[in-house]
Amino acid sequence: MIEKLKKILALIKKEFIITWMDPKSRRIIIALPIVQLILFSYAITMEVKNIDVVVVDQDNSTESRELISRFDLSPQFRNIYRVKNMKQMQNKLDNKDANMGLYINNDFSTNIISHTPTDVLIITDGRQTNSAAIVAGYVSQIVSDYSQEIAPTNGVKINVVTRNWYNPNLEYRWFILTVIIAMLASVITLILTALSIAREREMGTFDQLIVSPLSSVDILAGKTVPPLIIAMALTCIMTFVIKIFFRMPFEGSIVLFLISMFVSLLSLVGVGLYISSICRTQQQAILGVITFMMPAVLLSGFISPIEDMPVFLQYLTLLNPIRFFMALTRGIFLKGMNFADVSMNLVPLIITATITLSLACWSFKKRQN
Amino acid sequence: MKILRALVKKEILQIVRDPSSIVISFVLPLISILIYMYGINLDFITVNVGIKNDDNSPEIAQLANSFGNSKYINSEISDDMNNLTQKLIRSKIKGMVVIPNDFSTKLEQKQSADLMVIADGAEVNTATHLQNYILQISNQWLASSKYAQLMSPQIVNPQIRTWYNQDSNGYYFILPGSIAITMTLIGILLTALVVAREWERGTMESLLSSNVTRMHIVLGKYIPYFILGMLSMIFNLILCIGVFRVPFHGSYLVLTFVSSLFLFASMGIGLLISTVLKNQFFASQISIGIGFLPALLLSGFVFPIGSMPEILQYITRILPPRYFITFIESEFMAGTVPSIAIKSSLFLLILGTLLFWAVYKNTDMRLSND
């Protein structure tokens, strides 16, 4: 047994020397994800900011100018372009020089003074429907606030008081960081595992391994551990970077985090090994990785929530390790998930890991014959 | 010319022999369009919400029920706060609405009544949506309730129109946009290994000692994969317009032209990686690392570029999909907008040419000393 472990250890050591001792390789594995982590977390937000508005003010009254100034004062809005007519407005919007249009009729001030309900026309750009909806939300809020102020009497009203748990200021960055950590770790794990066997096949070294007294399980074990360790180290470094750079809270337990990470990455290693067991060349392996990864990332729930998908897809995502990996990082970082909460997410991961690893083992053995 | 033709022919034969690249050119678009069509929803979200009603007036019970009647909310009415909190931690629900026991009293007294919303801030987007939904639904309820006459009239009403896409159908923009993401990947991945492969297998040494010039080698890689990429692009468009019936208001000619510029630029990235690294293992890592995630996250497809810090907005300028997404969304929904089409083409052309030049410059015609 010890003898066997020593052999596997030798395999692991070899893998480390190849992927880790080479400075070029090290830079790719560590530096690339860290740069991406910082870049993405600064860049990505679902909020819409710096909105440019094109305005046609037919009324040109104190009241209309007051309404327009509300946009100027709102932090989400940037430039206000005043144009003469609808045609010019259309032109601005067509060319995407402005993100939305505001059209005020010439009876605006008259109506307000006489307390007659009046309309203002808001035009959003449906070429990006998600941004359009968010912009429409902002505008409604501004207009309705204005409307409230000029209302003659104080009526009843519902105030919605919101408390955002786990992330009181709704920092988008906190959300996206937990997503990116999981995503980057998954990408590296998949690439490392899927490519390493394909590369040995192409180089001919794989035959040399098979001729040795190592069993296929030994070889697979030797291929499983190094990417696992590298990806875990990478995740820890990224976590550290996050703490330093973004002062993000880490509510949960480190031990649970390590366990979750281990199980998640293990199931991804299984996927990577399975891909590499069916590929002859590195070209095929890399195409295999992307064919798995693209759906897995898109269906992980970070762009669009899982609950919103058709039932069939929801079931399919149960097999998606990236989904649970993200849920776990988010839960542990922000929500301080306890053991019971974590284990609910671990169960599907353990099942996937078992399936993918045995599948890899089986297909690997089959290939040998 | 003859040499170039021979190199292109050779590459095409190789593509045909290992059909994995052909498969990827058509399977990846299919998978991705299906996912974007059925799995991604960027417009409205259905949120699971727990409702706790502490006010026992029958009027307010209606309010509690009206949340569940909205298509945006799946509600669950419960009096057990601990149970709801537990569910929130486990992400079974994404928020709670608590109606305080003095809610109806306050309304009766013509005062503002507070409605408490607790959202799962860990999922920022859902939390924002939830807040808006609750605001809308509760105001609608108020306007139709017996308290309606106690409300002050809304004088200024915003009338919101969505241009270019009257029904705000998200798929009209998601599907064309997804083409840009898929095609970036295909452009980069198809080409990222092909030069490195020749170095690793030793065929490059033979080419370098034949009559082949640097331009031959570069074009000999660009042309065949460009053809394959364009076929994939056409397949994407057929799926999008023909099968999923996304209305197309633009010009096919302009679309083809800008698409080919976009592909030219994307392939430049892959070929540059391959030419510089000369090693398939590294080339694979880099191409996935910089091909997939930046295209998805920084191209403005899901996350608006306008909201990024200015420096990062400049960084996105090196991403071909950035231009192509703006262009293709506009071309589909608004028809050809000359300024957008020209600007995108110009940037893609510059980017593609720069990359081409870099590939050309980095194509070694001798062995290196390593």
Added chain:
Amino acid sequence: MDTVTIEHLTKNFRGMTAIDDLSLKIEKGKITGLIGSDGSGKTTLIRLIIGLLLPDHGKISVLGLNPETQKDELNKKIGYMPQKFGLYEDLTVIENLRLYADLKNVAHDFEKLLEFTNLKKFQTRLAGALSGGMKQKLGLACVLLGSPEFLLLDEPSVGVDPISRRDLMRMVRDLISPETTVLWSTAYLDEAHSFDTAVVLNQGKVIYQGKPYDLAKTTEEFENKVIDLMGGYRKTKSRIAENYIPKNSDVEYTVVADNLEKLYGSFYAVKNNSFKIKKGEIFGLLGPNGAGKSTSFKMMCGLLKPTSGTARIMGVDITEDPENARANLGYMAQKFSLYEALTVKQNLDFFAEIYGIHDENLKKRVDEIIDIFGFFQTRKQKSGELPLGFKQKLSLACALIHNPPILFLDEPTSGVDVITRREFWDHIKSLAQKGVTVLVTTHFMDEAEYCDRISLFYKGDAVAIGTPSALKNKVRAKSMEEAFMKLILESEK
């Protein structure tokens, strides 16, 4: 008139001198043989001549052109066949020919070449599926297209059987015009002996240039003279064998092939192959490329599943218990298959460990191997950067590291210089005396003489088995090479 003039050429790689103040003239219209020990700078010199590498110092003029600045023009006049020839393995024979014809801008007229190379029947086969000898012939055919003025061949005959080797030689001699200059690097001294001029390199310097016939009248003599030039070879006791610890086992026949057969579609790659090898015996598998030697080899060590039949290593069935069977095996593959990204020492460490040598034993054993094989200088170099001969040496070292009672060596001496070849065989013979069973393939007919018994393979069949002298007597041949040819010819009938 000289095709190549080199003056005071120097080339360094990362502080190591590959070519050292070398001056050389290569005569036009002659075949010049380039010989020298592994790592003496043969490949580097050829690459410098055609401008694939740039010199650090010195002047080169080739066909009146400067390869540094006029590489494009030079390319039009030369034909270069690198060691790892750039055939596209995923293209067919005819597609490769067409490609290189188009690159050289010559007509698609391959009749004569196909005839010469016997590749006519295989036109539509993928180059990757050809046997080693056929690949080399196809590679040479591609290089000969367009009748280059100057032909540079970097070890074209590595891993090629004697019959194909004659074909290669005939192709060059018959298909070029008398004005064509040929620079032919080779490890086969019989080849070099037949050339017009021989250039012997040692440590980046020319140590001999002249007519081979002037140096020695016969091939054997020539070989000895060259060895003397390269510093001489003293037969020493093989320390590998000295330190070998025999494994006790009462199995008489340590390697047994039992009706091994491999069927691809309707084509028998190996057919009804049976033999028994006694403990301590050196058993040679001989035969032309593509005869099924490597396929047999792969089946014997469990890399390939036989269609029927089996093999037993130390009495253990390879198909039933591959792990235990392989524990007794040292295997050296035909193609270099160690980790190119690892250094020499790291490779040795790795293979020692996976064969169960650990801790102090490991260090001791690896140091010993480094010492015996002379890896001390190169121990920290990546194995991928080593010259071919060094790679082979390292492969052998890795196969021997765990003292296996059985050695499978697939063309161990291909691409190895003449001195190292002798060392290899010293080790092999001494190990056999200690009781190691050796199964070996080779294309050097002089090496075949060292085998205790030989099985001659042709078209998937063992056409003759016996001791070398028995085989020679059978067809009344003077040399092993002659016996080889005659036996194959006989089985054709």
